Amino acid sequence: MPPVADTFGRPLRNLRLSVTDRCNLRCSYCMPEEEYVWLPKPNVLTFEEVARTVAAFTALGVDELRLTGGEPLLRADLPVLVRMLAAPRRLREIAMTTNGVLLADHAVALRAAGVDRLTVSLDTLRPATFRLLSRRDDLPRVFAGIEAARAAGFTGLKLDTVVIDGVNDDEVPALLDYARGIGAEIRFIEYMDVGGATHWSPERVVSRARLLEQLRAAHGTVHALPRTDSAPAERFALRDGTTFGIIASVTKPFCSTCDRSRLTADGMWFTCLYATHGEDLRALLRSGADDAALCERIREVWRGRRDRGAEVRAALPERRALAEAASLRANPHLEMHTRGG
Numbered sequence: 001m002p003p004v005a006d007t008f009g010r011p012l013r014n015l016r017l018s019v020t021d022r023c024n025l026r027c028s029y030c031m032p033e034e035e036y037v038w039l040p041k042p043n044v045l046t047f048e049e050v051a052r053t054v055a056a057f058t059a060l061g062v063d064e065l066r067l068t069g070g071e072p073l074l075r076a077d078l079p080v081l082v083r084m085l086a087a088p089r090r091l092r093e094i095a096m097t098t099n100g101v102l103l104a105d106h107a108v109a110l111r112a113a114g115v116d117r118l119t120v121s122l123d124t125l126r127p128a129t130f131r132l133l134s135r136r137d138d139l140p141r142v143f144a145g146i147e148a149a150r151a152a153g154f155t156g157l158k159l160d161t162v163v164i165d166g167v168n169d170d171e172v173p174a175l176l177d178y179a180r181g182i183g184a185e186i187r188f189i190e191y192m193d194v195g196g197a198t199h200w201s202p203e204r205v206v207s208r209a210r211l212l213e214q215l216r217a218a219h220g221t222v223h224a225l226p227r228t229d230s231a232p233a234e235r236f237a238l239r240d241g242t243t244f245g246i247i248a249s250v251t252k253p254f255c256s257t258c259d260r261s262r263l264t265a266d267g268m269w270f271t272c273l274y275a276t277h278g279e280d281l282r283a284l285l286r287s288g289a290d291d292a293a294l295c296e297r298i299r300e301v302w303r304g305r306r307d308r309g310a311e312v313r314a315a316l317p318e319r320r321a322l323a324e325a326a327s328l329r330a331n332p333h334l335e336m337h338t339r340g341g
Helices: 047-059 078-086 103-113 127-134 139-151 169-182 208-219 281-286 291-303 309-314 325-330
Strands: 014-018 064-068 093-098 117-121 158-163 185-190 222-224 234-238 243-247 260-263 268-270
Touching: 014 047, 047 078, 047 281, 047 291, 064 078, 078 093, 078 103, 103 117, 103 139, 117 139, 127 139, 158 169, 169 185, 169 208, 208 222, 208 234, 208 243, 268 281, 281 291
Parallel strands: 014 064, 014 260, 064 093, 093 117, 117 158, 158 185, 185 243
Antiparallel strands: 222 234, 234 243, 260 268
């Protein structure tokens, strides 16, 4: 069955599945506040409910699944869920994004269960900057997790770096060197005004253009690679063949090719990262709806999708953070750590 398309012809192909809203770091670009409102545990989908929902999405064309959080490794027995999702063999890829703190303890089990590829968040190589960004001292555990993933046989490892002016922007060339040294591809991400980024301002964004300027100054010629998919990162290569990506959601939105949606741990489905309202699939699941009704509701919502959130934000004359702290406390589904990255 071909993927169902939205009003702009964008297919439904990629699902970001948040398995928990909890996180063991407090990164300033995602969770800068002191306290948070967590999803009620009875509302969190069971593994069986998750598997059933994912099956409905795959029936409509989704073939890429990314497990996210919060920090997904905080979800108990996560390899059990991975095996349930991998068993039907409908997905081309099951990937996971993690902050890496717990990865050393779980890499082997995740690989055996069916995770195909990992992305590890790594914003700095400096312990002091890691502490400043995350309010934790876990950088050595992140490095250990990366090494454990390599030892477990994960290939195609990616590193995600959110670059913030005056915090870690001076590390961009060194981070690229580190990624090259371990055989990973790094993706530099513009600091986004979404979710819990209550301290965001345009002045703190390190743009795509500035990132490329830095990397050319440090490494020489940089050339763009041709697009082969609808992934959010533009990919580039150095003269020696080293590749890297830039996700320029702020200065160069890619809404026109976006085939991604997000399902929270409690079953709220968002068709855009900037969406303020989602579709409550948990209510449908627990009301006794059958699989056909679940598929039909997903199809109906996606066919009516008109989201171009990043482009709308880019056109604002005065751009500030998407939500204030009070709004996030009133509606925790707006949080990035709830809806997943």
